[in-house]
Amino acid sequence: MKNSTKIKIMALVCTLCIVALVLIFVFAVKINHIEVTGNEKYSDKKIEEMIFKDKWMKSPVVFFFRTKFGKQESIPFVAKYEISMKSLTSVKISVYEKNVVGYIEYFGTNMYFDKDGIVSESSSEVLEGIPKITGIKFDYIVLQKKIPVEDDKLFSKIMDITQLLNKYSISVDKIYISGSMEMTLYMGDVKVELGDGDNLNEKIIDLNDMRENLNGLSGTLDMKQYDSADEGYTFKKNQ
Numbered sequence: 001m002k003n004s005t006k007i008k009i010m011a012l013v014c015t016l017c018i019v020a021l022v023l024i025f026v027f028a029v030k031i032n033h034i035e036v037t038g039n040e041k042y043s044d045k046k047i048e049e050m051i052f053k054d055k056w057m058k059s060p061v062v063f064f065f066r067t068k069f070g071k072q073e074s075i076p077f078v079a080k081y082e083i084s085m086k087s088l089t090s091v092k093i094s095v096y097e098k099n100v101v102g103y104i105e106y107f108g109t110n111m112y113f114d115k116d117g118i119v120s121e122s123s124s125e126v127l128e129g130i131p132k133i134t135g136i137k138f139d140y141i142v143l144q145k146k147i148p149v150e151d152d153k154l155f156s157k158i159m160d161i162t163q164l165l166n167k168y169s170i171s172v173d174k175i176y177i178s179g180s181m182e183m184t185l186y187m188g189d190v191k192v193e194l195g196d197g198d199n200l201n202e203k204i205i206d207l208n209d210m211r212e213n214l215n216g217l218s219g220t221l222d223m224k225q226y227d228s229a230d231e232g233y234t235f236k237k238n239q
Helices: 003-028 044-051 060-069 153-167 200-214
Strands: 033-037 078-087 090-097 102-106 109-113 119-123 132-134 174-177 183-187 190-195 219-227 232-237
Touching (some): 060 078, 200 219
Parallel strands (some): 190 219
Protein backbone atom coordinates (compact mmCIF):
# COMPACT_ATOMS: atom_id res chain seq x y z
CA MET A 1 0.00 0.00 0.00
CA LYS A 2 1.34 3.36 -1.01
CA ASN A 3 2.18 5.93 1.62
CA SER A 4 -0.29 8.40 0.14
CA THR A 5 -3.08 5.85 0.46
CA LYS A 6 -2.13 5.12 4.06
CA ILE A 7 -2.15 8.81 4.83
CA LYS A 8 -5.59 9.22 3.30
CA ILE A 9 -6.94 6.26 5.29
CA MET A 10 -5.42 7.58 8.49
CA ALA A 11 -6.86 11.03 7.81
CA LEU A 12 -10.30 9.51 7.19
CA VAL A 13 -10.11 7.46 10.39
CA CYS A 14 -9.08 10.54 12.38
CA THR A 15 -11.90 12.54 10.86
CA LEU A 16 -14.43 9.83 11.70
CA CYS A 17 -13.08 9.62 15.25
CA ILE A 18 -13.41 13.39 15.66
CA VAL A 19 -16.95 13.34 14.27
CA ALA A 20 -17.83 10.44 16.60
CA LEU A 21 -16.42 12.29 19.60
CA VAL A 22 -18.34 15.45 18.66
CA LEU A 23 -21.57 13.46 18.28
CA ILE A 24 -21.01 11.73 21.61
CA PHE A 25 -20.36 15.10 23.22
CA VAL A 26 -23.45 16.67 21.63
CA PHE A 27 -25.83 13.86 22.51
CA ALA A 28 -24.35 12.49 25.73
CA VAL A 29 -23.41 15.65 27.66
CA LYS A 30 -26.47 17.58 28.87
CA ILE A 31 -27.11 20.73 30.86
CA ASN A 32 -28.64 19.38 34.06
CA HIS A 33 -28.40 22.32 36.48
CA ILE A 34 -30.26 25.54 35.70
CA GLU A 35 -30.28 28.49 38.12
CA VAL A 36 -32.94 31.16 37.54
CA THR A 37 -32.90 34.62 39.17
CA GLY A 38 -35.07 37.75 38.91
CA ASN A 39 -38.30 35.91 38.15
CA GLU A 40 -41.47 36.68 40.10
CA LYS A 41 -44.28 36.15 37.59
CA TYR A 42 -43.08 32.69 36.53
CA SER A 43 -41.65 29.76 38.44
CA ASP A 44 -38.10 28.54 37.79
CA LYS A 45 -39.54 25.48 36.06
CA LYS A 46 -41.74 27.57 33.75
CA ILE A 47 -38.80 29.78 32.71
CA GLU A 48 -36.75 26.66 32.00
CA GLU A 49 -39.53 25.17 29.86
CA MET A 50 -39.95 28.36 27.82
CA ILE A 51 -36.22 28.69 27.06
CA PHE A 52 -35.35 25.01 26.67
CA LYS A 53 -38.24 24.10 24.39
CA ASP A 54 -36.80 20.73 23.34
CA LYS A 55 -34.24 18.27 24.67
CA TRP A 56 -31.61 19.22 22.06
CA MET A 57 -31.38 22.70 23.57
CA LYS A 58 -29.81 21.15 26.66
CA SER A 59 -26.77 20.08 24.65
CA PRO A 60 -23.96 22.53 25.57
CA VAL A 61 -22.89 22.80 21.92
CA VAL A 62 -26.40 23.48 20.58
CA PHE A 63 -27.13 25.81 23.48
CA PHE A 64 -23.93 27.80 22.97
CA PHE A 65 -24.55 28.49 19.29
CA ARG A 66 -28.26 29.14 19.86
CA THR A 67 -27.62 31.74 22.56
CA LYS A 68 -24.71 33.38 20.74
CA PHE A 69 -26.19 33.60 17.26
CA GLY A 70 -29.91 32.87 17.59
CA LYS A 71 -32.77 35.06 18.75
CA GLN A 72 -34.02 35.05 22.33
CA GLU A 73 -37.27 33.26 23.01
CA SER A 74 -40.17 35.67 23.39
CA ILE A 75 -41.57 35.36 26.91
CA PRO A 76 -44.66 37.33 27.97
CA PHE A 77 -43.97 39.90 30.70
CA VAL A 78 -40.21 39.44 30.33
CA ALA A 79 -38.25 42.35 28.81
CA LYS A 80 -35.10 40.27 28.33
CA TYR A 81 -32.99 37.55 29.91
CA GLU A 82 -29.28 36.86 30.07
CA ILE A 83 -27.67 33.42 30.15
CA SER A 84 -24.20 32.57 31.36
CA MET A 85 -22.64 29.12 31.26
CA LYS A 86 -21.08 28.26 34.60
CA SER A 87 -19.84 24.89 33.31
CA LEU A 88 -20.63 22.43 30.51
CA THR A 89 -23.60 21.14 32.50
CA SER A 90 -24.65 24.24 34.43
CA VAL A 91 -26.12 27.61 33.36
CA LYS A 92 -27.52 30.70 35.08
CA ILE A 93 -30.51 32.59 33.66
CA SER A 94 -31.01 36.19 34.81
CA VAL A 95 -34.57 37.34 34.07
CA TYR A 96 -35.57 41.01 33.71
CA GLU A 97 -39.34 41.27 33.95
CA LYS A 98 -41.48 44.06 32.58
CA ASN A 99 -42.69 46.43 35.28
CA VAL A 100 -46.49 46.29 35.20
CA VAL A 101 -48.67 47.97 37.83
CA GLY A 102 -52.16 47.03 36.65
CA TYR A 103 -54.32 45.86 33.80
CA ILE A 104 -57.44 46.99 31.96
CA GLU A 105 -59.88 44.61 30.35
CA TYR A 106 -60.32 45.60 26.70
CA PHE A 107 -62.52 43.58 24.34
CA GLY A 108 -62.03 40.45 26.43
CA THR A 109 -58.23 40.82 26.65
CA ASN A 110 -56.22 41.94 29.66
CA MET A 111 -53.99 44.89 28.72
CA TYR A 112 -51.14 45.25 31.23
CA PHE A 113 -49.54 48.67 31.63
CA ASP A 114 -46.55 50.15 33.46
CA LYS A 115 -46.17 53.14 35.81
CA ASP A 116 -46.29 55.54 32.86
CA GLY A 117 -49.48 54.05 31.43
CA ILE A 118 -47.71 52.32 28.52
CA VAL A 119 -49.32 49.01 27.57
CA SER A 120 -46.48 46.50 27.60
CA GLU A 121 -48.39 43.23 27.28
CA SER A 122 -51.74 41.78 26.28
CA SER A 123 -52.81 38.42 27.62
CA SER A 124 -55.79 36.27 28.50
CA GLU A 125 -53.99 35.44 31.76
CA VAL A 126 -54.72 37.14 35.06
CA LEU A 127 -51.39 37.54 36.83
CA GLU A 128 -51.38 37.06 40.58
CA GLY A 129 -50.61 40.27 42.44
CA ILE A 130 -51.48 42.60 39.53
CA PRO A 131 -54.81 44.39 40.18
CA LYS A 132 -57.53 45.05 37.65
CA ILE A 133 -58.08 48.80 37.16
CA THR A 134 -61.58 50.03 36.34
CA GLY A 135 -63.17 53.44 35.86
CA ILE A 136 -60.53 54.74 33.43
CA LYS A 137 -62.03 56.53 30.42
CA PHE A 138 -60.29 56.04 27.06
CA ASP A 139 -61.21 55.62 23.39
CA TYR A 140 -58.68 53.01 22.33
CA ILE A 141 -55.62 51.05 23.45
CA VAL A 142 -52.54 50.23 21.35
CA LEU A 143 -49.84 47.79 22.47
CA GLN A 144 -46.55 49.52 23.37
CA LYS A 145 -48.33 52.89 23.46
CA LYS A 146 -49.58 55.03 26.33
CA ILE A 147 -53.24 54.71 27.29
CA PRO A 148 -54.87 57.97 26.11
CA VAL A 149 -56.41 59.60 29.19
CA GLU A 150 -57.23 63.23 29.95
CA ASP A 151 -55.01 63.52 33.03
CA ASP A 152 -51.65 61.74 33.23
CA LYS A 153 -51.69 62.15 37.03
CA LEU A 154 -53.96 59.13 36.97
CA PHE A 155 -51.01 56.81 36.44
CA SER A 156 -48.98 58.30 39.29
CA LYS A 157 -51.98 57.67 41.58
CA ILE A 158 -52.16 54.06 40.39
CA MET A 159 -48.43 53.69 40.99
CA ASP A 160 -48.74 55.15 44.50
CA ILE A 161 -51.55 52.83 45.55
CA THR A 162 -50.08 49.66 44.02
CA GLN A 163 -46.69 50.31 45.62
CA LEU A 164 -48.29 50.71 49.03
CA LEU A 165 -50.43 47.60 48.58
CA ASN A 166 -47.33 45.61 47.60
CA LYS A 167 -45.36 47.04 50.52
CA TYR A 168 -47.89 45.70 53.02
CA SER A 169 -48.73 42.57 50.99
CA ILE A 170 -52.39 43.58 50.72
CA SER A 171 -54.13 41.67 47.95
CA VAL A 172 -57.01 43.34 46.12
CA ASP A 173 -59.22 42.06 43.32
CA LYS A 174 -59.87 45.40 41.71
CA ILE A 175 -59.15 49.13 42.00
CA TYR A 176 -61.83 51.55 40.82
CA ILE A 177 -60.83 55.13 40.01
CA SER A 178 -63.60 57.67 39.47
CA GLY A 179 -63.55 60.67 37.15
CA SER A 180 -62.65 62.85 40.14
CA MET A 181 -59.70 60.53 40.97
CA GLU A 182 -61.32 58.95 44.03
CA MET A 183 -60.13 55.39 44.63
CA THR A 184 -62.04 52.33 45.80
CA LEU A 185 -60.48 48.96 46.55
CA TYR A 186 -62.33 45.65 46.25
CA MET A 187 -61.13 42.93 48.58
CA GLY A 188 -63.40 39.92 48.30
CA ASP A 189 -66.80 41.03 49.59
CA VAL A 190 -65.43 44.21 51.15
CA LYS A 191 -65.39 47.55 49.32
CA VAL A 192 -62.86 50.05 50.71
CA GLU A 193 -63.49 53.70 49.81
CA LEU A 194 -60.20 55.64 50.04
CA GLY A 195 -61.31 58.97 48.65
CA ASP A 196 -59.05 61.21 46.54
CA GLY A 197 -55.76 59.88 47.85
CA ASP A 198 -55.10 62.29 50.72
CA ASN A 199 -53.08 60.68 53.53
CA LEU A 200 -52.90 57.54 51.40
CA ASN A 201 -49.92 56.07 53.23
CA GLU A 202 -51.63 56.40 56.63
CA LYS A 203 -54.85 54.92 55.27
CA ILE A 204 -53.10 51.84 53.86
CA ILE A 205 -51.26 51.36 57.17
CA ASP A 206 -54.63 51.51 58.96
CA LEU A 207 -56.14 49.11 56.40
CA ASN A 208 -53.30 46.69 57.00
CA ASP A 209 -53.98 46.83 60.75
CA MET A 210 -57.70 46.16 60.17
CA ARG A 211 -57.23 43.44 57.57
CA GLU A 212 -57.79 40.45 59.82
CA ASN A 213 -60.97 41.96 61.26
CA LEU A 214 -62.39 42.28 57.72
CA ASN A 215 -62.06 38.57 56.97
CA GLY A 216 -65.46 36.99 56.36
CA LEU A 217 -67.29 40.33 56.29
CA SER A 218 -69.37 41.78 53.47
CA GLY A 219 -69.88 45.51 53.22
CA THR A 220 -68.31 48.93 52.70
CA LEU A 221 -65.44 50.42 54.70
CA ASP A 222 -65.48 54.20 54.42
CA MET A 223 -61.90 55.46 54.75
CA LYS A 224 -62.41 58.79 53.00
CA GLN A 225 -62.17 60.61 56.32
CA TYR A 226 -60.93 59.56 59.74
CA ASP A 227 -63.76 60.15 62.20
CA SER A 228 -62.09 60.91 65.53
CA ALA A 229 -65.49 61.14 67.26
CA ASP A 230 -66.31 57.55 66.29
CA GLU A 231 -62.73 56.48 66.94
CA GLY A 232 -61.89 55.58 63.38
CA TYR A 233 -63.56 54.72 60.10
CA THR A 234 -67.09 53.48 59.51
CA PHE A 235 -68.05 50.07 58.20
CA LYS A 236 -71.49 49.37 56.82
CA LYS A 237 -72.45 45.72 56.43
CA ASN A 238 -74.35 44.58 53.37
CA GLN A 239 -77.95 43.68 54.06
